[in-house]
Amino acid sequence: MSQATLNIGRARYALGPWARIAGLTVCALLTLGPVVWTVSTSLRTPADSFNLPPQIIPTHPSTAAYRGVFDQIDVWLLALNSTLVTALIAVGQMITAGLAGYAFARLDFRFKKPLFGLVLATMMVPLQVTIVPVFLVLKSMGLTDTLLGLIIPAFPTAFGTFLMRQYFLGMPKDLGEAAMLDGAGPWRIFRSVYAPLARPGLAIVGVLAFNYHWNEFFRPLILETSGQNYTLPLGLVSLQGNLGTGSISVVLAGVVLSMLPAVAVFAVGQRPLREGITSAGVNR
Amino acid sequence: MTDTTDTTDTRVPVLRPRAATPRAAAVRPSARERGTRLLAALFLAPTVVGIVIFTVVPIIGSVVLSLFHWNVIDPPGWAGAANYRSVFTDSTVLVSFRNTLVFMVFAVAAQLLIALSLALTLNGRMPGWLRSLFRSAFFFPLVLSAASISVVMKYLFNQDFGVINWLIGLFGIAPVPWLTSEHGAMATVIIVYVWQQFGFSFLLFVGGLNNIPKEIHEAAALDGATGLRKHLAITLPLLSPTLLVASVVGIINALQVFEQPYVLTDGGPGDSTRTVVMVIYEKAFEQLRFGEASAVGVLLFVLIMAVTAVQFRLSRRFVHYQ
Numbered sequence: 001m002s003q004a005t006l007n008i009g010r011a012r013y014a015l016g017p018w019a020r021i022a023g024l025t026v027c028a029l030l031t032l033g034p035v036v037w038t039v040s041t042s043l044r045t046p047a048d049s050f051n052l053p054p055q056i057i058p059t060h061p062s063t064a065a066y067r068g069v070f071d072q073i074d075v076w077l078l079a080l081n082s083t084l085v086t087a088l089i090a091v092g093q094m095i096t097a098g099l100a101g102y103a104f105a106r107l108d109f110r111f112k113k114p115l116f117g118l119v120l121a122t123m124m125v126p127l128q129v130t131i132v133p134v135f136l137v138l139k140s141m142g143l144t145d146t147l148l149g150l151i152i153p154a155f156p157t158a159f160g161t162f163l164m165r166q167y168f169l170g171m172p173k174d175l176g177e178a179a180m181l182d183g184a185g186p187w188r189i190f191r192s193v194y195a196p197l198a199r200p201g202l203a204i205v206g207v208l209a210f211n212y213h214w215n216e217f218f219r220p221l222i223l224e225t226s227g228q229n230y231t232l233p234l235g236l237v238s239l240q241g242n243l244g245t246g247s248i249s250v251v252l253a254g255v256v257l258s259m260l261p262a263v264a265v266f267a268v269g270q271r272p273l274r275e276g277i278t279s280a281g282v283n284r
Numbered sequence: 285m286t287d288t289t290d291t292t293d294t295r296v297p298v299l300r301p302r303a304a305t306p307r308a309a310a311v312r313p314s315a316r317e318r319g320t321r322l323l324a325a326l327f328l329a330p331t332v333v334g335i336v337i338f339t340v341v342p343i344i345g346s347v348v349l350s351l352f353h354w355n356v357i358d359p360p361g362w363a364g365a366a367n368y369r370s371v372f373t374d375s376t377v378l379v380s381f382r383n384t385l386v387f388m389v390f391a392v393a394a395q396l397l398i399a400l401s402l403a404l405t406l407n408g409r410m411p412g413w414l415r416s417l418f419r420s421a422f423f424f425p426l427v428l429s430a431a432s433i434s435v436v437m438k439y440l441f442n443q444d445f446g447v448i449n450w451l452i453g454l455f456g457i458a459p460v461p462w463l464t465s466e467h468g469a470m471a472t473v474i475i476v477y478v479w480q481q482f483g484f485s486f487l488l489f490v491g492g493l494n495n496i497p498k499e500i501h502e503a504a505a506l507d508g509a510t511g512l513r514k515h516l517a518i519t520l521p522l523l524s525p526t527l528l529v530a531s532v533v534g535i536i537n538a539l540q541v542f543e544q545p546y547v548l549t550d551g552g553p554g555d556s557t558r559t560v561v562m563v564i565y566e567k568a569f570e571q572l573r574f575g576e577a578s579a580v581g582v583l584l585f586v587l588i589m590a591v592t593a594v595q596f597r598l599s600r601r602f603v604h605y606q
Contacts, residue, residue: 020405021414027402028421031479035424037447038436052450100331108317109324115332122339126540126588128561129581132568133345134338156334186320215429217543219562222569233431237547249440255432266427270420271557273427277484278491280529 011020037258042066042253049249065249066257069239072250075257077228078235082214083261085150085231090209092126092155094202101164102190102198106176116165127218135222145225154213160205163279168194204276207269214262232258288401342561349578356572357378367579377580379555380563381587383470388538391474391481395534399482403489404515419490426483434547436462437476441548466556467547473557477544481537486528492526493519523554524603532595539588 008120036056041049041063044058070077104116134153135144143149155277176189184192217233224230230238236258240251266273288576350367355359371377406418425433440447441462447458462472504518520527542561545551551558560580568577 017351017403017409020408021410024402024405024418028418031421031425034433034436034440034479035428037440050445052445052447054447054450080600096330096334099327103324103327107320107324107327109321115328118340119331119335122335124536124588124592125339125538126584127544128540128564129346129585130339130342132349132574132578132581133342135568136340136345136574153334153338156338157537158335161331185316186323211427215427215431217429217431218565222565233429236432236435240438240547251435252439255436258432259428262427262429266424269421274423274445274487277426277487280488281531 007271038252038255038259041239041249042075042256044249045178046249049252060173065253068247068250069254069257073235073239073254075235075254078230079233079257081147081229082231082258085147086210086214088151089154089213090206092151093157093160093209094206096155096193097157097164097205098202099197100161101166101201102168102194103129104161104165104195105168106173107186119132119158121160122163131219131222135250138223144223145229147229149223150219150231154209159280160209163205163276164198164201165282166279167198171197200272204272204279205270207265207272208276210265210269211262211273311356343585346578346581349574350576350582352575354574356574362574363575367575368583371482371576371579371583372384374576376555376558376561380558380560381583383556383558384539384541384560386470386473386479387541388535391477391538391541392531394474394478395482395485396530398478399485399489399530400527402482403486403493404519406490407493422486423483425480427479428429430477430480430543431547433480434544435477437472437479438548441472441476463549464553469553469557473541473544475549477538477541479536485534488526488530488533489523492523495526496522521604522598525605528595528599532592535591535595536588539584539591560587 005066030251037054040056040058041054043061043063044051044055045062045064048055048058048060100119104112105118138144138149138153141149143152171194175193179189179193215233216231217237220231221232224234227238236251236254239254351363351365352360353363353366402418402422406415425448439445441449443449443459443461443464446462448462453459460468462468500518500522501514504514540561541559545557545559546562546565549557551562561584564577564580564584566574567580
């Protein structure tokens with residue numbers, strides 16, 4: 001439209017684009033620097049790990065630190081625990097949020113408004129405020145110091161329910177009405193018409209859940225007391241405790257190992273993750 | 285009773301094909317309506333029951349527990365306001381509230397400022413691939429665990445062999461006692477937190493900026509608005525709903541900070557980085573003072589509600605909806 005005018009407007013400060021890109025590059029280096037340093041230090045020999053200036057490309061590359069991690073902690077067990085907990089929570093949240101979101105968006109029933117209000121209100125309640133009673137509830141169920149105790153309370157997700165409700169609301173109503181005219185009942189309409197369309201929305205819920213619970217620290221710290229129920233973040237912090245400041249590269253190798261699945265999810269699930277976060281600020 | 289509370293979707297009046305036939309107009313709910321209600325109940329059960337057991341009951345539980353003395357081993361005894369009295373005279377608790385508020389102010393301000401300037405800068409003209417490269421870079425720390433990042437940062441900020449002090453040494457700055465002095469420790473906790481968290485507000489702002497119609501900026505450019513003035517007069521008011529969400533979420537998250545101070549400083553030196561959530565954790569699970577821990581939790585809850593309410597009140601004056 002007014003492309004020419006805009007270009008004239010921009011020509012007034014022609015330095016603009018390059019200064020912008022340079023500034024953004026510096027910020028990106030600051031953001032990624034610690035991660036690059038972590039990876040490169042984990043590939044140095046423990047003896048070289050203190051070297052300054054830090055070598056981005058290790059002079060004596062070595063996987064000794066990684067072997068060290070496997071010697072110190074049972075990485076496979078921790079990874080298995082983390083995977084189990086995270087995967088079950090992600091799948092559980094996709095199911096609960098998908099069902100509840102659909103009910104709030106497309107079904108008629110009594111007390112819909114107050115129930116939805118209740119769900120939204122719980123988004124405001126910080127976990128730390130309720131953790132003591134939650135611990136006691138789990139204790140009475142015999143679920144403290146079990147992986148199930150981490151998994152079950154995380155199934156309901158207020159944010160996920162909200163997200164899925166918005167998602168279903170965005171789908172055309174006529175599809176369900178057409179199916180109803182063809183004689184489909186409410187379950188068939190959900191199962192055959194709307195549920196298949198909801199896959200991208202469910203992916204957002206799943207990826208958000210994976211990212212949050214893979215990295216979760218506070219609940220496992222409180223609930224899991226014996227080492228065989230530790231998840232990766234707990235194991236890492238204890239790895240650091242065992243070694244003090246003795247060998248940086250071993251601790252950092254552990255950090256890199258625990259980051260790998262998160263990075264994989266970042267690579268594959270970047271778009272759902274981004275959309276999940278963005279929709280918190282945009283669709284209200 | 286039919287529910288018409290669904291205000292977000294009013295495009296098409298609901299078609300009720302069966303209402304035309306006399307049979308469906310009967311007073312008793314049709315089989316289909318009963319089927320719908322049953323389905324709704326089944327669909328909601330997991331979420332609602334879960335929320336009641338793991339959020340609603342625990343909130344009430346926290347309030348009740350805060351009125352009792354209890355250490356899990358002995359039977360609970362009535363305490364009345366005693367837990368609150370002891371919490372209000374406990375210097376560690378008071379300091380933790382002060383620390384948390386100081387942390388909140390600086391962390392949220394820094395996070396919003398950095399995220400907003402990066403989002404605005406990124407919004408300018410540049411090749412698409414470069415834009416998505418930058419966006420991914422700023423977003424990346426968000427997918428990492430706060431606990432392991434804090435482990436990494438503990439080495440980077442080490443006074444004697446840390447990379448940060450080596451780096452500023454290149455500019456002739458003397459080594460800073462990042463984690464071993466009171467102000468340094470708080471500053472480090474804030475830096476580490478902001479480093480990881482600004483990507484969240486950044487993504488909110490990127491989404492918000494995308495929602496602003498291009499025509500508005502083009503019209504403003506025609507009127508001769510440029511640079512900073514354009515942002516202050518046009519972009520910020522249009523972005524204000526997103527700014528409100530970013531600051532509300534930012535503040536709620538900041539008031540719950542735990543991993544960073546726990547791993548980086550363990551609350552020290554002294555109590556200088558001990559936060560409210562650390563105190564809840566220590567009182568409940570290290571000292572087994574469940575009543576006092578619950579009292580601190582209730583106070584944190586009240587604080588969060590109060591701060592959020594003030595924000596929404598203030599926002600009425602500054603937030604513009606399109």
